[in-house]
Amino acid sequence: MIGIVNYGLGNVQAIANIYKRLNIEAVIASSPDELLTADRIILPGVGAFDWAMKRLNESGMKDTLNELVVGKGKPILGICVGMQMMAKRSEEGCLEGLGWFNAEVCRFSKESGGRKVFLPHMGWNDVVPRSTDGLFKNLGVDARFYFLHSYYFLPADQDHVLAVTDYNGPYASAVRSGNVFGTQFHPEKSHQWGIQLLKNFTET
């Protein structure tokens, strides 16, 4: 059973619809009890760091998440700001992150090599995985995903980088530490590639 954390932001319905079409059981979890039924968890997200952390803190599910992810080792996939919340802190806000990665979230630089950089990073871009196994299997050579962000995840441990994307220089577009996964891009909005990745998550 996939538990999609419903803490008031992120496209939970789009993710639920994808799992429904794949005939994979999923529940939109709006309470600790509902979350406890999950074997794997998705933490979606659209929005700024503090707004998201505040909503997660107020959702009543943060302790349960820590219990399941850190305590019981249940696999979890964080999406966009959902992934960023897994860091210790973000330059975008003041609140503390979940701290599941020894990482910070930093703002992209506004210029690169003397040229203006358009921010946010917006649109379809290539994702180069470190391995075409696990989360990134069966994606084909032209895999692309949708990105919408002005801040990027910077892990202290390079071994946590699962995939790299180039936007005026390479950065970690997917990360993994044991049972904890994160994608900066939106698989729920990335058509067949996203659907494949969300399916892969249920098999890792």
Place this chain on the structure above:
Amino acid sequence: MLRSRIIPCLLVKNRGLVKTVNFANPKYVGDPINAVKIFNEKEVDELIVLNIDASVQNKEPDYGMIKNLAAECRMPLCYGGGVKTLEHVERIISLGVEKVALSSVVVSNPQIITRAAEVVGSQSIVVVLDVKKAGRSGKYEVWIHNAGKSTRQSPIDLAKLAENLGAGEVVINSIDNDGVMNGYDLDLINKIREAISLPMTVMGGAGSLKDIAELIQSFGIIGAAAGSLFVFKGVHRAVLINYPSRAEKDALANQCHLMS
């Protein structure tokens, strides 16, 4: 590498999908949810949905319709029309929409843009500027309320203002070229592109994929939005939802490599 986005824009009035010419004479075209379902199958890059009578009628955003659209939509969605307050923005984003478009507030209440960008992040705040050439002078002006009222301000000034206020994207919509299908206003686009460092999307005038190719060739990474092109087909403008195939899109995207 990052690709240009090719974006259908759906205009909605009374929950029905409509098409206009020069922002006038809305013609009913179908059900927006059906259009979204078809665009899902065609693996569209992104979708813009604008409610054209919300601002004029001072109506609240139609949250019921927005929720249905967001649940159905498998690509990133930008919703606009009648968005005036921070509460509107937060509520729309919470319904599963990636971006919210603001238009008249850029002149009537610009601090809302800054506040909204602080709360939900600038990546989700889009400022849409509807632009028309002023009669005799031929200078571009921004209009609001569905081309009902001129702000008398230049789109370059308002685009820069939007960037300074914290918006994450600017959409330039040419009223003069709306529905006419005779090409984008490249001159207008160039003026704005030089003035700001935000992602930009342009709308109004696309009549064929060649127009989109020309746009991408001229500007590199840009959002190419279109209404009529993806909703009508043929000389007699029969209603047929359509969109380029992945191969056609990759060919269009490659146009921008000719620039770099």
